[in-house]
Amino acid sequence: NAGVTQTPKFRVLKTGQSMTLLCAQDMNHEYMYWYRQDPGMGLRLIHYSVGEGTTAKGEVPDGYNVSRLKKQNFLLGLESAAPSQTSVYFCASNEVEANYGYTFGSGTRLTVV
Amino acid sequence: KQEVTQIPAALSVPEGENLVLNCSFTDSAIYNLQWFRQDPGKGLTSLLLIQSSQREQTSGRLNASLDKSSGRSTLYIAASQPGDSATYLCAPEDSSYKLIFGSGTRLLVRP
Numbered sequence: 215n216a217g218v219t220q221t222p223k224f225r226v227l228k229t230g231q232s233m234t235l236l237c238a239q240d241m242n243h244e245y246m247y248w249y250r251q252d253p254g255m256g257l258r259l260i261h262y263s264v265g266e267g268t269t270a271k272g273e274v275p276d277g278y279n280v281s282r283l284k285k286q287n288f289l290l291g292l293e294s295a296a297p298s299q300t301s302v303y304f305c306a307s308n309e310v311e312a313n314y315g316y317t318f319g320s321g322t323r324l325t326v327v
Numbered sequence: 328k329q330e331v332t333q334i335p336a337a338l339s340v341p342e343g344e345n346l347v348l349n350c351s352f353t354d355s356a357i358y359n360l361q362w363f364r365q366d367p368g369k370g371l372t373s374l375l376l377i378q379s380s381q382r383e384q385t386s387g388r389l390n391a392s393l394d395k396s397s398g399r400s401t402l403y404i405a406a407s408q409p410g411d412s413a414t415y416l417c418a419p420e421d422s423s424y425k426l427i428f429g430s431g432t433r434l435l436v437r438p
Contacts, residue, residue: 245424256331256416256428257371264424272425304370310424315361315376320369 216240220305220319227295227326235290235322237305243317245308246288247272248280250301251321257304263288295326329354331429333417339435340407348402348432350417355395357419361426362391362402365414374415375402407436 218239227233237246244265249257249272259272263282277299279291288307292299305319330353340346350360358379363371375384375391377400383392388405400417414433418426 247425249428254430256430257418257426258428259425262425306371306426308424313359313378315359315373316418316426317373318363318371 218305218307218317218319220303220322222322223320224323225325227292227324229295229297229326231295232291232293233295233324234292235303235305235324237288237290237307237319238286239288239305239307239317240286241307241309241317242285243307243309244285245310246282247306247308247316248278248288248290249304249306250274251304252301260290260303297326300324300326329357329419329421329427331417331419331427333415333429333432335432336430337433337435339437341437342407342409344407344436345403345405346407346434348404348415348417348434350400350402350429352398352400352419352427354421355398356422357395358422358424359420360391360393360400361418361420362389362400363416363418365416365431367413371416404434407434409436409438412436 247262248260261280266285303322308316362374377393390403414431416431
Protein backbone atom coordinates (compact mmCIF):
# COMPACT_ATOMS: atom_id res chain seq x y z
CA ASN A 215 0.00 0.00 0.00
CA ALA A 216 1.20 3.49 -0.83
CA GLY A 217 2.12 5.62 2.12
CA VAL A 218 4.76 6.65 4.63
CA THR A 219 6.77 3.96 6.40
CA GLN A 220 8.81 4.58 9.52
CA THR A 221 11.46 2.30 10.96
CA PRO A 222 11.97 1.27 13.67
CA LYS A 223 8.62 1.38 15.47
CA PHE A 224 10.13 1.20 18.95
CA ARG A 225 13.58 1.84 20.34
CA VAL A 226 15.23 2.23 23.74
CA LEU A 227 18.51 4.13 23.85
CA LYS A 228 20.95 4.89 26.61
CA THR A 229 21.92 8.50 27.19
CA GLY A 230 24.71 9.45 24.82
CA GLN A 231 24.01 6.78 22.22
CA SER A 232 23.25 7.69 18.63
CA MET A 233 20.65 6.40 16.23
CA THR A 234 18.93 7.13 12.94
CA LEU A 235 15.22 7.00 12.24
CA LEU A 236 14.23 6.22 8.68
CA CYS A 237 11.20 7.56 6.85
CA ALA A 238 10.31 6.28 3.40
CA GLN A 239 7.47 7.37 1.13
CA ASP A 240 6.42 5.90 -2.20
CA MET A 241 4.10 8.69 -3.36
CA ASN A 242 6.83 10.76 -5.05
CA HIS A 243 6.12 13.67 -2.70
CA GLU A 244 8.53 16.60 -2.71
CA TYR A 245 8.02 17.74 0.88
CA MET A 246 8.86 15.63 3.91
CA TYR A 247 8.71 16.44 7.62
CA TRP A 248 9.77 15.15 11.03
CA TYR A 249 7.56 15.94 14.05
CA ARG A 250 7.74 14.93 17.67
CA GLN A 251 4.76 14.44 19.96
CA ASP A 252 5.00 14.65 23.74
CA PRO A 253 2.19 13.84 26.22
CA GLY A 254 -0.46 16.53 26.36
CA MET A 255 1.11 18.50 23.55
CA GLY A 256 0.49 18.83 19.87
CA LEU A 257 3.00 17.76 17.27
CA ARG A 258 6.02 20.03 16.95
CA LEU A 259 8.10 20.31 13.80
CA ILE A 260 11.76 19.28 14.11
CA HIS A 261 13.10 19.54 10.55
CA TYR A 262 11.65 19.43 7.08
CA SER A 263 12.70 19.11 3.46
CA VAL A 264 11.26 20.73 0.34
CA GLY A 265 12.99 18.36 -2.06
CA GLU A 266 15.88 15.97 -2.59
CA GLY A 267 19.10 17.38 -1.17
CA THR A 268 17.39 20.08 0.91
CA THR A 269 16.74 20.39 4.64
CA ALA A 270 15.48 23.17 6.90
CA LYS A 271 14.98 23.71 10.62
CA GLY A 272 11.60 23.60 12.22
CA GLU A 273 10.42 24.70 15.65
CA VAL A 274 12.54 22.33 17.78
CA PRO A 275 15.68 21.34 15.79
CA ASP A 276 18.30 21.26 18.55
CA GLY A 277 19.90 17.86 19.10
CA TYR A 278 18.75 16.47 15.74
CA ASN A 279 20.17 16.28 12.24
CA VAL A 280 18.50 15.22 9.01
CA SER A 281 19.40 14.19 5.51
CA ARG A 282 17.46 13.82 2.25
CA LEU A 283 19.87 12.14 -0.12
CA LYS A 284 17.06 10.42 -2.04
CA LYS A 285 13.65 11.88 -2.74
CA GLN A 286 11.81 8.99 -1.15
CA ASN A 287 13.80 8.91 2.11
CA PHE A 288 14.15 11.36 4.97
CA LEU A 289 16.48 10.40 7.82
CA LEU A 290 16.41 11.82 11.34
CA GLY A 291 19.56 11.42 13.41
CA LEU A 292 20.26 11.77 17.10
CA GLU A 293 24.01 12.09 17.62
CA SER A 294 24.00 11.96 21.44
CA ALA A 295 20.61 11.02 22.81
CA ALA A 296 19.26 12.75 25.92
CA PRO A 297 16.28 11.82 28.14
CA SER A 298 14.53 14.98 26.89
CA GLN A 299 14.37 13.34 23.46
CA THR A 300 12.09 10.63 24.76
CA SER A 301 9.05 11.10 22.54
CA VAL A 302 7.01 9.71 19.70
CA TYR A 303 8.39 10.75 16.32
CA PHE A 304 6.20 11.10 13.26
CA CYS A 305 7.23 11.51 9.66
CA ALA A 306 4.94 13.09 7.08
CA SER A 307 5.00 13.86 3.38
CA ASN A 308 3.09 16.24 1.16
CA GLU A 309 2.83 17.10 -2.51
CA VAL A 310 2.13 20.82 -2.61
CA GLU A 311 1.22 20.87 -6.30
CA ALA A 312 -1.36 18.09 -5.95
CA ASN A 313 -2.87 19.66 -2.82
CA TYR A 314 -4.21 16.40 -1.38
CA GLY A 315 -3.01 17.05 2.14
CA TYR A 316 -0.40 15.46 4.36
CA THR A 317 0.19 11.75 4.91
CA PHE A 318 1.70 10.59 8.19
CA GLY A 319 3.62 7.49 9.16
CA SER A 320 2.62 5.34 12.12
CA GLY A 321 5.33 6.74 14.38
CA THR A 322 8.48 5.68 16.24
CA ARG A 323 8.31 5.48 20.01
CA LEU A 324 11.74 6.36 21.39
CA THR A 325 12.75 6.09 25.03
CA VAL A 326 16.09 7.44 26.22
CA VAL A 327 17.18 6.12 29.63
CA LYS B 328 4.28 32.69 15.37
CA GLN B 329 1.13 30.70 14.66
CA GLU B 330 -0.68 29.47 17.77
CA VAL B 331 -3.42 26.86 17.48
CA THR B 332 -5.94 26.32 20.27
CA GLN B 333 -8.47 23.54 20.42
CA ILE B 334 -11.49 23.72 22.69
CA PRO B 335 -12.58 21.74 24.59
CA ALA B 336 -9.45 19.85 25.58
CA ALA B 337 -11.59 16.85 26.52
CA LEU B 338 -15.19 15.88 25.94
CA SER B 339 -17.35 12.99 27.13
CA VAL B 340 -20.76 12.48 25.54
CA PRO B 341 -23.38 9.73 25.35
CA GLU B 342 -23.74 7.88 22.11
CA GLY B 343 -25.95 9.55 19.53
CA GLU B 344 -25.18 13.15 20.36
CA ASN B 345 -24.18 15.68 17.75
CA LEU B 346 -21.06 17.55 18.77
CA VAL B 347 -18.80 20.38 17.71
CA LEU B 348 -15.05 20.61 18.16
CA ASN B 349 -13.49 24.05 17.90
CA CYS B 350 -10.14 25.15 16.58
CA SER B 351 -8.77 28.69 16.55
CA PHE B 352 -5.53 30.02 15.11
CA THR B 353 -3.81 33.37 15.53
CA ASP B 354 -2.47 33.96 12.01
CA SER B 355 -5.18 34.02 9.35
CA ALA B 356 -2.65 33.84 6.50
CA ILE B 357 -2.96 30.08 6.06
CA TYR B 358 -3.37 27.89 3.03
CA ASN B 359 -5.19 24.67 3.77
CA LEU B 360 -6.44 23.27 7.07
CA GLN B 361 -6.50 19.58 7.85
CA TRP B 362 -8.32 17.67 10.57
CA PHE B 363 -6.82 14.41 11.84
CA ARG B 364 -7.89 11.64 14.15
CA GLN B 365 -5.42 9.88 16.45
CA ASP B 366 -6.24 6.71 18.35
CA PRO B 367 -4.22 5.95 21.51
CA GLY B 368 -0.70 4.83 20.65
CA LYS B 369 -1.35 5.17 16.93
CA GLY B 370 -0.51 7.50 14.08
CA LEU B 371 -2.54 10.29 12.51
CA THR B 372 -5.41 9.53 10.16
CA SER B 373 -6.54 12.33 7.89
CA LEU B 374 -10.25 13.09 8.22
CA LEU B 375 -10.86 16.19 6.17
CA LEU B 376 -8.80 18.66 4.16
CA ILE B 377 -10.25 22.13 3.62
CA GLN B 378 -8.36 23.66 0.74
CA SER B 379 -7.53 27.36 0.69
CA SER B 380 -10.40 28.30 -1.63
CA GLN B 381 -13.01 26.25 0.26
CA ARG B 382 -15.10 27.06 3.30
CA GLU B 383 -16.17 23.55 4.28
CA GLN B 384 -15.77 19.85 3.57
CA THR B 385 -17.96 16.88 4.35
CA SER B 386 -17.27 13.18 4.70
CA GLY B 387 -20.03 10.94 5.98
CA ARG B 388 -21.03 12.10 9.46
CA LEU B 389 -18.20 14.64 9.57
CA ASN B 390 -18.36 18.25 8.45
CA ALA B 391 -15.58 20.79 8.84
CA SER B 392 -15.85 24.50 8.22
CA LEU B 393 -13.18 27.14 7.89
CA ASP B 394 -13.34 30.90 8.41
CA LYS B 395 -9.88 32.26 7.71
CA SER B 396 -10.71 35.87 8.48
CA SER B 397 -11.76 35.04 12.03
CA GLY B 398 -9.10 32.35 12.49
CA ARG B 399 -11.56 29.55 13.23
CA SER B 400 -12.43 26.06 12.12
CA THR B 401 -15.05 23.70 13.51
CA LEU B 402 -15.46 19.96 13.16
CA TYR B 403 -19.03 18.75 13.45
CA ILE B 404 -19.68 15.08 14.21
CA ALA B 405 -23.25 13.90 13.73
CA ALA B 406 -24.82 11.03 15.64
CA SER B 407 -21.66 10.16 17.56
CA GLN B 408 -20.68 6.52 18.08
CA PRO B 409 -18.30 4.81 20.55
CA GLY B 410 -15.98 4.17 17.61
CA ASP B 411 -15.53 7.94 17.27
CA SER B 412 -13.62 7.98 20.57
CA ALA B 413 -10.16 9.35 19.81
CA THR B 414 -8.13 12.56 19.88
CA TYR B 415 -8.97 15.03 17.14
CA LEU B 416 -6.22 17.32 15.90
CA CYS B 417 -6.60 20.53 13.93
CA ALA B 418 -3.66 21.67 11.77
CA PRO B 419 -3.61 24.81 9.65
CA GLU B 420 -0.93 24.96 6.98
CA ASP B 421 1.27 28.05 7.05
CA SER B 422 2.62 29.98 4.06
CA SER B 423 5.76 27.79 3.97
CA TYR B 424 3.77 24.57 3.62
CA LYS B 425 4.16 23.40 7.18
CA LEU B 426 1.40 22.11 9.44
CA ILE B 427 1.02 23.73 12.86
CA PHE B 428 -0.83 21.59 15.38
CA GLY B 429 -3.06 22.26 18.33
CA SER B 430 -3.00 20.04 21.41
CA GLY B 431 -6.14 18.27 20.32
CA THR B 432 -9.56 17.44 21.72
CA ARG B 433 -9.83 14.08 23.47
CA LEU B 434 -13.28 12.65 22.75
CA LEU B 435 -14.99 9.82 24.60
CA VAL B 436 -18.35 8.60 23.34
CA ARG B 437 -20.09 6.48 25.97
CA PRO B 438 -22.33 3.57 24.88
